[in-house]
Amino acid sequence: MKAPRMQARITMEEVAALARGCAVLGTGGGGDVRPGAIAARRAIREHGEVPLVSLDDLPADALVLPLSGIGAPTVSHEMIHGEDEPVRIAEEIERIFGRPPAAVMSSEIGGGNGVAPVAWAARLGLPLLDADAMGRAFPEVQMVSMYVAGIPANLVVMADVAGNVVTIRPIDGLWSERIARAVCVAAGSSALMADYVLTARECAGAVIEGTVSRAIAVGRATEGAADPLAALTAELGAVRLLTGKLADLDRRTTGGFVRGTATVEGTGDDRGRTLTLEIQNENLVALEDGRVRAMVPDLITVVDTQTATAVQTEALRYGQRVTVLAWPCDPLWRTPKGLETAGPRAFGYDLDYLPVEKIA
Amino acid sequence: MSRSLRVGIDVGGTNTDAVVLDDDDRVLATAKRPTSPDVTEGLRAALDAVLAGLPDPRLVTRVMLGTTHATNAILERRALGRVAVLRLGAPATTSVPPLSEWPDDLRDTVAAGTAIVRGGYFVDGSEIAPLDEDAVRKFVAGTPADAVAVTGVFSPASADQENRVAEIIRAEIGDVPVSLSHEIGSLGLLERENAAVLNAALYGVARDVTAALREALEARGLEVETYFAQNDGTLMGVGYAARYPVLTIGSGPANSLRGAAYLSGVADAIVADVGGTSTDLGVLVGGFPRESAAAVEIGGVATNFRMPDILSIALGGGTIVGAEPRSVGYRIGAEALVFGGSTPTMTDAAVAAGRGVVGTHPAPGEWRERLARAVRAADEAVADAVDRVALGKADRPLVAVGGGAFLLAERVPGAREVIRPEHAEVANAVGAAIALASGRIETIVPAAGGGSTRARLIDNAKEEAAARAVAAGADPESVQIVELSEIPLSYLPEPAVRLHVKAAGPLARPAG
Numbered sequence: 001m002k003a004p005r006m007q008a009r010i011t012m013e014e015v016a017a018l019a020r021g022c023a024v025l026g027t028g029g030g031g032d033v034r035p036g037a038i039a040a041r042r043a044i045r046e047h048g049e050v051p052l053v054s055l056d057d058l059p060a061d062a063l064v065l066p067l068s069g070i071g072a073p074t075v076s077h078e079m080i081h082g083e084d085e086p087v088r089i090a091e092e093i094e095r096i097f098g099r100p101p102a103a104v105m106s107s108e109i110g111g112g113n114g115v116a117p118v119a120w121a122a123r124l125g126l127p128l129l130d131a132d133a134m135g136r137a138f139p140e141v142q143m144v145s146m147y148v149a150g151i152p153a154n155l156v157v158m159a160d161v162a163g164n165v166v167t168i169r170p171i172d173g174l175w176s177e178r179i180a181r182a183v184c185v186a187a188g189s190s191a192l193m194a195d196y197v198l199t200a201r202e203c204a205g206a207v208i209e210g211t212v213s214r215a216i217a218v219g220r221a222t223e224g225a226a227d228p229l230a231a232l233t234a235e236l237g238a239v240r241l242l243t244g245k246l247a248d249l250d251r252r253t254t255g256g257f258v259r260g261t262a263t264v265e266g267t268g269d270d271r272g273r274t275l276t277l278e279i280q281n282e283n284l285v286a287l288e289d290g291r292v293r294a295m296v297p298d299l300i301t302v303v304d305t306q307t308a309t310a311v312q313t314e315a316l317r318y319g320q321r322v323t324v325l326a327w328p329c330d331p332l333w334r335t336p337k338g339l340e341t342a343g344p345r346a347f348g349y350d351l352d353y354l355p356v357e358k359i360a
Numbered sequence: 361m362s363r364s365l366r367v368g369i370d371v372g373g374t375n376t377d378a379v380v381l382d383d384d385d386r387v388l389a390t391a392k393r394p395t396s397p398d399v400t401e402g403l404r405a406a407l408d409a410v411l412a413g414l415p416d417p418r419l420v421t422r423v424m425l426g427t428t429h430a431t432n433a434i435l436e437r438r439a440l441g442r443v444a445v446l447r448l449g450a451p452a453t454t455s456v457p458p459l460s461e462w463p464d465d466l467r468d469t470v471a472a473g474t475a476i477v478r479g480g481y482f483v484d485g486s487e488i489a490p491l492d493e494d495a496v497r498k499f500v501a502g503t504p505a506d507a508v509a510v511t512g513v514f515s516p517a518s519a520d521q522e523n524r525v526a527e528i529i530r531a532e533i534g535d536v537p538v539s540l541s542h543e544i545g546s547l548g549l550l551e552r553e554n555a556a557v558l559n560a561a562l563y564g565v566a567r568d569v570t571a572a573l574r575e576a577l578e579a580r581g582l583e584v585e586t587y588f589a590q591n592d593g594t595l596m597g598v599g600y601a602a603r604y605p606v607l608t609i610g611s612g613p614a615n616s617l618r619g620a621a622y623l624s625g626v627a628d629a630i631v632a633d634v635g636g637t638s639t640d641l642g643v644l645v646g647g648f649p650r651e652s653a654a655a656v657e658i659g660g661v662a663t664n665f666r667m668p669d670i671l672s673i674a675l676g677g678g679t680i681v682g683a684e685p686r687s688v689g690y691r692i693g694a695e696a697l698v699f700g701g702s703t704p705t706m707t708d709a710a711v712a713a714g715r716g717v718v719g720t721h722p723a724p725g726e727w728r729e730r731l732a733r734a735v736r737a738a739d740e741a742v743a744d745a746v747d748r749v750a751l752g753k754a755d756r757p758l759v760a761v762g763g764g765a766f767l768l769a770e771r772v773p774g775a776r777e778v779i780r781p782e783h784a785e786v787a788n789a790v791g792a793a794i795a796l797a798s799g800r801i802e803t804i805v806p807a808a809g810g811g812s813t814r815a816r817l818i819d820n821a822k823e824e825a826a827a828r829a830v831a832a833g834a835d836p837e838s839v840q841i842v843e844l845s846e847i848p849l850s851y852l853p854e855p856a857v858r859l860h861v862k863a864a865g866p867l868a869r870p871a872g
Contacts, residue, residue, distance in 0.1 A: 034662075035550065039455040074858065075483050078549045079513050083455040119455060161452030162488060188482035245751050251847075306748070314847070319751040 017219030022114030023310035029282035030111015030137030031073035043122035051127035058200040062102035071190035085159040085192040086120040105129040110137025135208040135330040142173030146196040149206035160187035228308035238327035239360040242275040294326035297333035298356040364421040368793025371427040377789040378406035389413035400572040426589035426792040434659040441506030442472040448479030448512035463660040472505035480513030507560035511553035515542035551664035559606035566605035593618040594798035596832040610667040619791030623781035634764035637687035677764035716766035746774040761787035798864035799828025807855035825863040839865035
């Protein structure tokens with residue numbers, strides 16, 4: 001359902017709310033939102049506010065450019081993007097399609113990739129599409145709505161900090177992940193990437209709409225709230241799985257991902273209960289007494305109990321006072337193809353998916 | 361009989377405290393004097409007072425100074441130097457230039473100019489671009505400044521380019537102090553750069569404090585070794601502090617925690633330092649302050665050096681009842697009811713509740729009810745704060761220190777017991793006097809399975825941390841690795857971890 005609406009603009013002031021919301025939607029992964037927020041504010045200052053458009057605002061054959069940073073969060077926190085990487089990608093797209101892109105889209109609204117597109121759109125002088133391809137954060141390139149919608153992944157364009165541009169013509173989403181990852185490693189484990197360049201017509205049903213506005217609303221919910229946790233829980237429509245303290249943390253790096261287990265011991269009303277989180281960059285499965293209470297692709301986020309700010313998996317520390325929230329994913333991920341792509345088995349868990357609202 | 365004595369001094373915003381400790385760390389004398397605007401006078405007064413109690417002040421061989429002077433300089437934008445800010449990273453990093461998120465007034469005060477030149481490293485140690493030496497020369501020659509701050513991408517793991525830039529600057533413009541980011545902060549470019557720039561801006565402040573200390577010592581005819589306390593509760597020599605003044609910024613809370621541990625004999629505890637305007641709560645783990653996991657903001661700027669994890673609440677001896685969080689501050693001696701003044705303070709409330717005997721006047725009867733309410737509210741605020749820093753662990757003692765420690769109740773919910781050690785009112789100065797010297801390093805090494813390369817890199821990091829501890833004044837014979845932590849990095853071709861090593865040891869014996 002698409003309702004016509006006034007054209008919105010992303011202002012300097014809104015970047016902070018967007019960043020907070022993206023951190024929550026990052027479900028523990030997606031990278032730090034701060035560098036993206038700083039870059040976004042600077043780009044708005046230099047190039048002006050960024051119009052936020054819906055698919056209805058674009059001509060049917062307008063090119064939508066989904067952009068995302070790919071790589072290790074720790075690396076992008078240190079080796080920050082150059083400002084010309086989106087320009088080089090847009091130029092390459094124009095060479096390939098014979099016309100320039102008409103709007104930028106975030107590939108992943110969760111984490112840093114949800115905020116940085118504001119900077120990229122401002123730098124390119126383009127509007128930002130109020131949509132993304134995940135509705136959250138996922139660790140792999142093929143875990144996007146376009147792949148689930150059956151759109152062939154036949155083009156990936158990457159630009160790195162040194163100035164290189166790489167165009168890949170993969171045969172499918174799995175190959176695009178494999179080759180893009182190899183290029184990213186060669187580029188120093190951080191690059192900017194466009195994949196699934198789509199017309200506005202093709203976007204319908206193949207992207208998750210309204211997620212930029214949603215992230216801003218989530219970020220705003222806690223602003224000045226007397227009880228930030230309650231405000232956030234209500235805005236998300238989330239289930240509060242447990243409030244407690246981080247009692248154990250077991251992290252290991254395998255296959256390029258940080259995998260691990262975090263154990264939260266209940267405090268206050270939840271005393272005596274224990275929740276275990278299975279992590280692969282993002283929080284994937286929440287277990288209590290061996291029973292699953294929430295699982296991917298539904299969203300599981302750890303927030304600071306006092307402030308309701310999201311805590312990334314890399315920032316989890318023994319003793320932190322946290323609350324674990326879970327809420328339903330976009331319906332697209334609950335289709336058979338969606339679950340095959342990003343359901344529990346896609347991450348190696350031998351679990352049949354059950355929606356969070358049925359089991360939490 | 362003691363052959364050598366140590367003086368610990370803590371210059372706080374309100375008071376300057378001093379203590380004398382003997383060889384066996386026994387407290388021989390203590391003093392508390394108001395902090396003077398120029399630091400020197402307050403320092404001299406506290407020194408004089410504490411030395412007056414000694415049979416022979418010449419037995420003093422060492423002086424350790426903790427000061428919040430650098431912090432206040434940043435907060436008040438006072439006495440800061442102008443800094444040429446140079447980043448090595450182009451074409452990377454240009455989406456966020458240096459000082460982008462600084463408050464305008466601080467940037468206007470500090471920035472002499474900024475530049476991003478070609479250079480920097482990838483995570484694997486190869487160059488993003490060769491260092492553009494001509495651009496470095498041009499920038500420093502064309503940007504007159506009191507100091508230069510240099511930050512290269514991945515410099516904590518690969519420092520050669522930053523070091524090379526320091527050489528170029530020396531050759532080009534001579535003796536201007538240079539702040540290199542890899543010596544100050546950890547991974548996280550913007551936070552490390554901010555720390556390096558603040559450090560460079562503080563060189564003049566460090567010189568002023570050092571001169572004040574030297575003057576105060578010379579006025580007493582003392583020839584002693586001098587040290588500065590730093591954020592993690594350890595010491596650095598004066599020469600080292602002159603190069604890394606930013607590292608003194610969290611020393612106040614760190615000293616009070618370390619002092620509380622020593623005075624109470626408890627290594628794992630919650631510490632409440634009750635001052636004139638605020639109460640700082642921290643946690644002792646194994647005798648050292650628990651460190652903050654989050655980036656720490658100083659004067660509105662995010663930095664990433666390690667700081668004690670402190671929770672401050674607006675409760676102090678001078679806090680005005682019914683008008684919190686305001687405080688009468690140093691005017692307490694004239695304004696509080698118990699001193700014959702007309703302003704009801706938390707000191708009056710605590711005295712009325714029978715928690716201490718302070719002042720010369722009984723609190724007027726008409727205030728009784730309001731003062732009692734204030735004590736109840738304060739007790740609740742303390743209990744809530746203790747609960748927040750305790751993270752659900754209620755079995756540790758609470759060590760109460762600071763001049764306002766008597767405000768705290770006999771029992772505090774969430775703490776096993778309340779310990780009030782002797783000399784608690786000068787715990788900060790004691791913490792400075794007993795501190796060890798330390799050094800730390802952060803780098804990236806292969807994860808387990810990296811074989812001999814990994815082992816060699818970890819050994820190198822340990823040696824470097826120990827060398828830095830010795831440079832800071834530690835006895836080379838007794839330096840130990842006191843902390844070694846690894847955080848895995850994701851999405852790298854080869855599994856890797858971020859390695860953090862800290863070495864610490866007692867100060868080397870005085871020469872002669």
